[in-house]
Each structure stands twice: as structure tokens, then as C-alpha cells.
Amino acid sequence: MTEDKGEDATEYMNLKILGHDNSVTPFKIKKHALLIKCLKTYFKIIGLDRVSVIFSFDGHRIIKTDTPSSLEMKEGDVIEVFLRQIGG
Amino acid sequence: MAPSTRSTNCPEQLTTMSDLSNPNGNARPQRKCTRSKRIYEGYEMTKITKRTTTKKRSSRQFKKPLLHVDTASSESERPSNVCVTQPNVTQPNVTHSNVTQPNVTQPNVTQPNVTQPNVTQPNVTQPNVTQPNVTQPNIIQPYIIKRNNGEVYVIVSNSDNNANNYPSDRRIAESLFVNIFNHINTVDYNNKIFPGYDLSLITEFKRDLVRKNVNAFLNKKLGLCSVKDLYQVFLTDIWLNDLIVQHYFNLLGSKSNNTIYVLSTYFFLDLKRHGIDEFTERYLKNVRLLNYSKVLVPTHLGNHWVLIVVDFSEKKIIYYDSLDYFASLCPKILMLKQYINLGHIAKEPNYQYGSNITDVCSGISPKQTNVNDCGIFTCTNARYNMCNKSSTFNQEDIPLLRQKLFYEMFYNELLPIE
Numbered sequence: 001m002t003e004d005k006g007e008d009a010t011e012y013m014n015l016k017i018l019g020h021d022n023s024v025t026p027f028k029i030k031k032h033a034l035l036i037k038c039l040k041t042y043f044k045i046i047g048l049d050r051v052s053v054i055f056s057f058d059g060h061r062i063i064k065t066d067t068p069s070s071l072e073m074k075e076g077d078v079i080e081v082f083l084r085q086i087g088g
Numbered sequence: 089m090a091p092s093t094r095s096t097n098c099p100e101q102l103t104t105m106s107d108l109s110n111p112n113g114n115a116r117p118q119r120k121c122t123r124s125k126r127i128y129e130g131y132e133m134t135k136i137t138k139r140t141t142t143k144k145r146s147s148r149q150f151k152k153p154l155l156h157v158d159t160a161s162s163e164s165e166r167p168s169n170v171c172v173t174q175p176n177v178t179q180p181n182v183t184h185s186n187v188t189q190p191n192v193t194q195p196n197v198t199q200p201n202v203t204q205p206n207v208t209q210p211n212v213t214q215p216n217v218t219q220p221n222v223t224q225p226n227i228i229q230p231y232i233i234k235r236n237n238g239e240v241y242v243i244v245s246n247s248d249n250n251a252n253n254y255p256s257d258r259r260i261a262e263s264l265f266v267n268i269f270n271h272i273n274t275v276d277y278n279n280k281i282f283p284g285y286d287l288s289l290i291t292e293f294k295r296d297l298v299r300k301n302v303n304a305f306l307n308k309k310l311g312l313c314s315v316k317d318l319y320q321v322f323l324t325d326i327w328l329n330d331l332i333v334q335h336y337f338n339l340l341g342s343k344s345n346n347t348i349y350v351l352s353t354y355f356f357l358d359l360k361r362h363g364i365d366e367f368t369e370r371y372l373k374n375v376r377l378l379n380y381s382k383v384l385v386p387t388h389l390g391n392h393w394v395l396i397v398v399d400f401s402e403k404k405i406i407y408y409d410s411l412d413y414f415a416s417l418c419p420k421i422l423m424l425k426q427y428i429n430l431g432h433i434a435k436e437p438n439y440q441y442g443s444n445i446t447d448v449c450s451g452i453s454p455k456q457t458n459v460n461d462c463g464i465f466t467c468t469n470a471r472y473n474m475c476n477k478s479s480t481f482n483q484e485d486i487p488l489l490r491q492k493l494f495y496e497m498f499y500n501e502l503l504p505i506e
Contacts, residue, residue, distance in 0.1 A: 054330075054354075056352070058370040058373060059352045061312070061334075078367070085330040086327045086391070087388055087389075087462055088391065088393075088461070
């Protein structure tokens with residue numbers, strides 16, 4: 001298992017983020033790296049707070065412990081950005 | 089006496105040798121020292137430069153491949169968004185800066201007049217005392233509560249939450265200790281809505297809620313949302329959040345013995361944005377819809393919560409709203425009908441034409457007379473529709489319903505209806 005993990009760790013994946021204003025930003029990430037690290041840099045570029053935004057992949061809300069391998073992502077998959085919803 | 093003579097002779101020899109070899113007598117030891125220093129400095133410099141280069145390389149390697157922005161539009165949006173966010177922070181501080189900046193400038197211009205800034209500074213300190221009452225955004229204000237027992241609670245609030253309509257921690261603390269969260273007299277209702285509702289249950293609530301380590305308890309996680317988010321439920325006049333609505337609907341789905349499938353609150357927004365597409369088909373990937381009897385779709389329209397139920401047994405799409413937006417939303421709901429018919433029911437192996445969804449109608453739900461309670465109307469409508477009962481509550485029942493929802497989400501139980 002450790003050898004397989006070592007082989008997978010060197011592989012990169014190309015993913016995309018589709019913003020709430022339909023802007024696309026591609027990025028590259030290792031398979032076993034945490035997704036939150038990439039998304040934090042995305043906050044800096046866009047200039048939004050972390051509280052006001054949600055990332056979802058296939059209707060699944062991305063949490064701190066998620067990696068591309070745990071979500072079974074493939075090449076060229078798209079992560080969507082939504083603004084938080086509050087209604088009354 | 090030989091060593092003494094040697095010691096006395098040696099400096100003479102050195103001086104003579106140095107005089108012969110070099111014109112400057114005391115140059116040798118200095119040169120040695122300087123050489124060793126130079127060599128040592130050189131090592132240091134090389135070490136420092138190597139370290140800095142490695143840091144830069146690592147940061148470059150981190151930045152370049154991770155986020156490589158292609159579109160020029162998103163780059164152009166950087167300053168605008170930053171500029172939008174910053175003045176929101178700085179605007180309340182403008183009043184401070186107007187007062188504090190002259191204190192910095194005046195002593196630079198008129199340094200000999202020491203008495204004048206001494207006069208002006210106390211005039212400045214007074215507004216600094218008064219201005220924290222105006223709620224500064226950057227400064228963290230601890231909120232201290234003293235109870236009759238002598239116990240003291242300290243809650244640290246960031247107080248940025250007011251911008252997003254979240255209840256601040258101060259308001260949560262007030263609600264806990266200043267008796268907003270109270271027992272409601274339910275003599276007229278006969279406990280139809282909240283069975284087992286007593287004053288003893290409220291005291292149990294407060295025993296769970298009030299602990300010594302309040303901050304650790306507020307950040308405890310229950311499924312999707314933390315306990316702090318759940319406090320929005322029983323505070324009156326506060327809008328519901330998407331985490332809370334999703335958490336409650338997941339609870340409905342988990343307690344239904346696999347007869348109800350729950351979609352996320354962002355599904356309908358995605359179907360509005362993209363239409364029938366790859367994005368929206370991913371939501372129901374690996375799901376056979378006809379195994380379920382209902383699909384609950386909590387949706388969000390701008391500032392309003394609305395429930396859409398896809399009922400496979402009656403072949404209907406039912407739309408519950410505490411206000412009336414049915415006419416404006418009808419084409420989008422027809423799109424959802426097409427999405428389910430073509431995308432999922434037609435792909436079933438035992439497909440028959442009669443299993444298609446035919447009708448789109450608006451269900452009967454009680455109307456809200458308020459601007460704040462629509463989230464609770466949708467949650468309770470979903471609960472009533474799950475039991476196949478018509479909803480029979482009113483606007484007057486809502487403070488009870490808020491406590492009931494909070495009870496159900498806090499203990500992961502569903503209470504029976506009537």
C-alpha cells in the first residue's frame with residue numbers, strides 16, 4: 001500500500017474552479033493533498049471571505065479533510081463556488 | 089632562563105622580519121584576523137543566500153502551478169473586489185482617523201509646543217472610550233456575563249457576523265442568560281405541535297446549553313453545522329442559514345428508511361444557471377430515483393426559502409411557499425420536470441410511459457405574516473409532507489416550532505406530529 005501511495009503522490013491532477021460569476025480558474029494539485037490549501041489561495045485572488053463562500057463537488061460540500069482521491073475526482077473535473085444562502 | 093630570553097627575543101625577531109618583509113610592522117596579526125572574518129562572513133553570506141533562494145523557489149513552485157489564472161477578467165476583478173472589501177472595514181475607522189491623525193501630525197510640526205498636545209490628547213482619549221459602543225469591526229470585544237450565582241462567563245465575539253445577518257455571540261449569550269429562551273405557555277394548544285413540552289424540558293435545555301466552557305461548546309460540531317449555528321433557530325426574527333436547512337433535511341432523509349431522497353440546496357440554483365447539463369446530471373449520479381417515493385428539494389430564491397417535492401406515487405411536483413412566487417417560478421419547475429423525466433426515469437430499465445411525472449401544482453401551505461420566518465415554514469412543511477398530512481400550523485405557533493426544530497436537530501430525533 002505504501003508503494004502505491006508513493007506512486008500516486010507524485011501524480012498531479014488538473015482541476016478547475018467555476019466561480020459564482022462564471023469565471024474559470026484552472027489549477028494543479030497532487031492526488032493526496034488537501035483541497036483546502038488550494039482553495040485558500042483562491043480566496044486571496046478573488047477577495048472573498050471564507051465565511052461567505054461554499055465549494056461543492058457533485059452536490060457534496062467540500063470539508064477540511066477532503067482530498068481529490070477521497071472524492072474520486074478525475075482529470076478536468078470542476079469545483080463549483082456558491083455564495084452562502086440566507087433566507088427569511 | 090632560556091625561555092625568558094626566547095620570549096624576549098621572539099618579538100624582536102618578528103618585528104625585524106616584518107620590518108624586512110613589509111614596511112608596516114603590526115600588519116600581520118590584523119591581516120590574519122581580517123582574513124578569518126572575511127572567510128566566516130563569506131560562509132554566512134553563502135548560507136543566507138542559499139536559504140533565501142530555496143524559500144523563493146519553494147514559494148514560486150507553490151504559486152505558479154497551483155493557480156494559473158487564464159482569464160484576464162478575473163485578474164481585473166482583483167483590485168475591485170479588494171477595494172470593495174476594504175472600505176467596509178475602514179469606513180467605521182474613518183471617524184477614528186480623523187481624530188487620531190492630527191495627533192500624529194501636530195507634534196511633528198510643532199515639537200517645541202509640548203503643552204498643546206498634552207491638552208489635545210485627553211480630548212482624543214474621551215472619544216476613544218465612547219467609540220467602542222459604536223461596534224468597531226476589528227477589535228475583539230469580550231462579553232462578560234455575571235449571573236446571580238456568582239459565576240462569570242466570558243464570550244469573545246468577532247462581531248463581523250452582523251454583515252451576513254448571523255446572530256452575534258453577544259446576542260446568543262443574551263438570549264441564554266437574559267431569558268429570551270423561555271418556556272411558552274401551551275395551555276390552548278394541548279401539546280399537539282410539540283408533544284412532551286414542559287417547563288422541565290426547558291430546564292434540561294438550559295442545563296445542556298449553559299456550561300462553564302461556553303466557547304468550546306459553541307464550536308462543537310453536529311453533522312454539518314456547529315452548535316453556534318443552531319442558535320439561529322430559536323432566536324426570534326433571525327433568518328435561517330443554508331447549513332441549518334441542509335442539516336434538517338438530511339435528518340429527514342436519514343430517518344425515513346430510504347424512502348426519501350434529499351437534494352442539496354444548491355441544486356435548483358445550478359439548474360437555473362446551467363439548464364440540463366453535465367453539472368446538474370452529476371447530482372443524481374449513481375442514484376435510482378424510482379427506488380424512492382419522494383425527492384425533497386429545498387430551494388433558495390434570493391432571500392426566500394421554498395420547498396419543492398417530487399412525488400413519484402402521485403406523479404406530481406408540488407411547490408410549497410409561504411409567500412406566492414409560483415407564477416414566476418413555473419417555467420423553471422417545468423424544466424425540473426423535464427430533467428427528471430428525460431434524464432432519469434427514461435433511463436430506467438423497466439421504463440413505462442405511465443411512470444412519467446405529469447402535473448405541476450402548488451401545495452397549500454400557511455402564509456407568513458412576517459418577513460423572517462420562511463425557513464421554518466419550509467422545514468415544517470417538509471415534515472408534514474413526509475407524513476402525508478396537510479399542514480395545520482399558523483404564524484402564532486412559530487416560537488414553539490422554533491424550539492421544536494432546535495430540539496430535533498440538537499438530539500437527532502424526530503418528534504411525532506399530532
